[in-house]
Amino acid sequence: MAAHTEAEIRRAIKPLLTVYGELNTSEVKTLLHTVLEFSEEDNIPSATRNEVLIIQRIGNIVAHQTETIKIYDEGFIVDKNFRPAKFSLINPITQTVIPPAVVTTIKEKTRRFVARKIDWEKARDRNNEIGDQGEEFVLEFEIDRLIETLSMNRASAIQNVQHLSRLQGDGLGYDISSINDDGSPRYIEVKTTSGGFNQAFYMSKNEKHFFEEYGDSAFIYRVYNFNRDTRRGDVTIISQSELFSNFNFDTITWQVTPK
Incomplete structure (x- = not known):
């Protein structure tokens, strides 16, 4: 490099x-x-x-x-x-x-919040090809969201959306940085499965801690029905409050499922 x-x-x-x-x-x-x-x-x-x-x-x-x-x-x-x-x-x-x-x-x-340099649950996700593909899909999805909701040109939208795990693993505790409608920072964690919305996804203790700290600025971009060939799927954006109110957390397996 x-x-x-x-x-x-x-x-x-x-x-x-x-x-x-x-x-x-x-x-x-x-x-x-x-x-x-x-x-x-x-x-x-x-x-x-x-x-x-x-x-x-x-x-x-x-x-x-x-x-x-x-x-x-x-x-x-x-x-x-x-x-x-x-x-x-x-x-x-x-x-x-x-x-x-x-x-x-x-x-x-x-x-x-001190992001761990080695987060073993996250490393497991990172080694999963579908996780990487899901992040790439959300990167483009988020750029399009800024263009549509904030009337940004594409160059400006690209400047405001960054794939953090592409730059340096998970040093900051989330996958993608973006902005909210008011221009404040938005922290995005991507969770991708090939199955439907109700399929369990993994969320490490470190990731859960991040959402506890960053509150309204942190979002799960839940990608489901993901097709590895077309590299596309459905997306539901889940806020921090929705995550903790509407989902069950298994502290043994770190699986998260809708209630």
Whole structure:
């Protein structure tokens, strides 16, 4: 795998900010590996700085920014009035920085929820081909949802929907990042089966904990009647409140079924 470009790094910073709200340059450097898998070339030591190349490129994003404050198409703002510079999540609908109180809430949720690097139940799902195909299907489904409900052009919709498990496993605790109708972050966990809606799906303790913490911002995209040949199926979007009210959880097998 080749070294990541600055453009690819910028795209990975957005989902990082969805669970931290704002970070300074040093914090981005420390946390980027949780959302982006570094290649061997990324980890080559810099010839000019005491850090590896990908970490240097994070600093280059700030250094190459000619404006003091700049809004990036990827969904965040960099403010060089701060030392080190501050990266802040923006609402893509209003193009404004999210309020400090919201940042505090996001950081508190993230502090309570520590995504495990190895989640064995999730790893079992990840090794299931239908799970991967279901996520790819939902990625396109969600892009289309933004185009239809928010009247976004396709390029903007693609910028606002990211496949996190494609970037770096399950470091943040969910599969796909998107936005709600008001521009706030939406966290999507995809559950896919070839059978009907009533077929059981698996939800690990770690995933359940994520939904407990992130409340109204977390959604199950339940994909069922999935056809592996056409790579299409039916989708029902399940909110956190619906998940805990309308489904049974088996704490032995971690199977989830409708009541």
